[in-house]
Amino acid sequence: xxxxxxxxxxxxxxxxxxxxxxxxxxxxxxxxxxxxxxxxxxxxxxxxxxxxxxxxxxxxxxxxxxxxxxxxxxxxxxxxxxxxxxxxxxxxxxxxxxxxxxxxxxxxxxxxxxxxxxxxxxxxxxxxxxxxxxxxxxxxxxxxxxxxxxx
Amino acid sequence: xxxxxxxxxxxxxxxxxxxxxxxxxxxxxxxxxxxxxxxxxxxxxxxxxxxxxxxxxxxxxxxxxxxxxxxxxxxxxxxxxxxxxxxxxxxxxxxxxxxxxxxxxxxxxxxxxxxxxxxxxxxxxxxxxxxxxxxxxxxxxxxxxxxxxxxxxxxxxxxxxxxxxxxxxxxxxxxxxxxxxxxxxxxxxxxxxxxxxxxxxxxxxxxxxxxxxxxxxxxxxxxxxxxxxxxxxxxxx
Amino acid sequence: xxxxxxxxxxxxxxxxxxxxxxxxxxxxxxxxxxxxxxxxxxxxxxxxxxxxxxxxxxxxxxxxxxxxxxxxxxxxxxxxxxxxxxxxxxxxxxxxxxxxxxxxxxxxxxxxxxxxxxxxxxxxxxxxxxxxxxxxxxxxxx
Numbered sequence: 001x002x003x004x005x006x007x008x009x010x011x012x013x014x015x016x017x018x019x020x021x022x023x024x025x026x027x028x029x030x031x032x033x034x035x036x037x038x039x040x041x042x043x044x045x046x047x048x049x050x051x052x053x054x055x056x057x058x059x060x061x062x063x064x065x066x067x068x069x070x071x072x073x074x075x076x077x078x079x080x081x082x083x084x085x086x087x088x089x090x091x092x093x094x095x096x097x098x099x100x101x102x103x104x105x106x107x108x109x110x111x112x113x114x115x116x117x118x119x120x121x122x123x124x125x126x127x128x129x130x131x132x133x134x135x136x137x138x139x140x141x142x143x144x145x146x147x148x149x150x151x
Numbered sequence: 152x153x154x155x156x157x158x159x160x161x162x163x164x165x166x167x168x169x170x171x172x173x174x175x176x177x178x179x180x181x182x183x184x185x186x187x188x189x190x191x192x193x194x195x196x197x198x199x200x201x202x203x204x205x206x207x208x209x210x211x212x213x214x215x216x217x218x219x220x221x222x223x224x225x226x227x228x229x230x231x232x233x234x235x236x237x238x239x240x241x242x243x244x245x246x247x248x249x250x251x252x253x254x255x256x257x258x259x260x261x262x263x264x265x266x267x268x269x270x271x272x273x274x275x276x277x278x279x280x281x282x283x284x285x286x287x288x289x290x291x292x293x294x295x296x297x298x299x300x301x302x303x304x305x306x307x308x309x310x311x312x313x314x315x316x317x318x319x320x321x322x323x324x325x326x327x328x329x330x331x332x333x334x335x336x337x338x339x340x341x342x343x344x345x346x347x348x349x350x351x352x353x354x355x356x357x358x359x360x361x362x363x364x365x366x367x368x369x370x371x372x373x374x375x376x377x378x379x380x381x382x383x384x385x386x387x388x
Numbered sequence: 389x390x391x392x393x394x395x396x397x398x399x400x401x402x403x404x405x406x407x408x409x410x411x412x413x414x415x416x417x418x419x420x421x422x423x424x425x426x427x428x429x430x431x432x433x434x435x436x437x438x439x440x441x442x443x444x445x446x447x448x449x450x451x452x453x454x455x456x457x458x459x460x461x462x463x464x465x466x467x468x469x470x471x472x473x474x475x476x477x478x479x480x481x482x483x484x485x486x487x488x489x490x491x492x493x494x495x496x497x498x499x500x501x502x503x504x505x506x507x508x509x510x511x512x513x514x515x516x517x518x519x520x521x522x523x524x525x526x527x528x529x530x
Contacts, residue, residue: 005362005363010206011202018364052406054481077481077491107459137363161432161434162401162402162433181495181496192403194402195460197433198465200460220435220440226434
């Protein structure tokens with residue numbers, strides 16, 4: 001189980017797992033132990049911000065993507081949300097459990113709610129563009145403050 | 152941390168007054184005081200929603216109930232804290248001489264009127280809880296400056312403040328919210344200052360305060376120093 | 389046992405934070421006031437949890453249909469914790485997944501799609517209740 005940085009705003013607590021990297025959009029990237037594949041999913045703030053997930057559609061296994069290409073979309077009761085690949089590569093696995101239980105993304109965003117596994121094609125060069133947990137925490141903090149100002 | 156008021160409404164399906172309570176709460180949350188209020192979902196609160204209960208422990212809450220059962224008021228007091236204020240629609244309707252609301256699903260005209268009156272009263276209570284009576288925040292001006300001490304108390308009408316403590320860490324001044332409250336609860340639970348106890352205390356502080364990963368060690372030491380000072384002060388009192 | 393001899397309590401979550409909470413409430417009204425008024429009775433969750441004797445007696449005596457607006461499943465959880473038997477446990481989100489054209493909006497007042505979703509949910513539950521043999525314990529999902 002990862003450890004977390006936490007931010008509480010009003011009654012909401014947003015967690016950032018400290019064992020992985022992030023895009024500024026709130027997609028997390030966790031390299032698998034063997035180092036050849038990465039698992040990706042939604043950060044806690046992103047899943048809370050978008051609301052209960054009704055459907056999650058990941059691109060089929062074998063799809064080649066450039067960094068920033070759409071690798072999944074989720075439909076919540078609030079919105080349709082396109083999710084962008086954190087790195088270039090090929091979709092190697094999609095989390096089949098989300099077909100029946102998309103709420104896993106909300107209930108356990110860092111573990112059971114993972115979305116896909118990718119085989120990155122340029123990991124060594126692209127990983128440096130990702131954010132560490134503390135840097136993503138700062139981005140998230142700003143987003144939360146903007147949300148509160150927008151009320 | 153900006154102060155806000157939690158609004159807890161009964162679910163009220165069984166009575167028209169319950170529907171009035173719900174709609175009045177929503178009117179205040181979404182239209183009249185959206186920046187000053189936070190929704191507390193009563194079913195989630197009763198079922199153990201940690202965020203809702205923690206919020207209600209540290210912030211003033213105002214409950215609005217349809218009837219004398221006062222489910223929202225009793226639930227809030229049981230699982231968190233006594234509400235800063237409570238409204239009961241049946242009482243308010245009587246007090247204001249309004250016609251009795253009817254229609255638990257679709258309110259009649261009397262019910263709609265009751266929603267307006269309840270929402271206005273609720274909004275006024277929110278202002279009171281935040282010291283904003285008469286359109287100005289009480290304490291604006293001389294009373295709101297930082298003062299000499301490290302601790303600044305942010306008070307509300309119920310007298311239960313959310314303290315903000317300034318702590319020097321690595322040459323910077325860092326503000327922590329709710330430290331005395333957290334320390335008191337930790338001490339009451341018999342928490343120890345060493346080993347597992349210290350870890351548990353710091354984890355609790357982290358729930359309410361952002362701690363940068365790279366400075367976690369310094370923050371932990373500072374919190375433990377503050378706790379030691381808190382205990383010392385209690386002994387001397 | 390025919391439908392008129394059966395009796396169920398209906399416990400919606402009535403959550404105030406999301407449209408689905410209002411759908412749970414509307415569906416409970418549809419079921420108890422229009423579709424199956426002879427065999428269902430609405431019980432407020434908070435009254436049950438806080439120990440109102442009438443609510444406790446009803447839930448002790450009759451199996452419950454719980455309708456929850458989100459996957460926290462507060463109504464199902466709290467009915468069980470209060471000693472009740474859940475005969476049907478409904479998650480509004482699951483019904484929405486089967487009727488995704490009926491996207492509910494509004495909390496104070498549901499849009500037309502939300503009202504239709506509530507009606508569909510209530511109809512599915514009503515049919516399910518007609519076919520139900522009252523269980524001693526346990527629950528099944530709609």
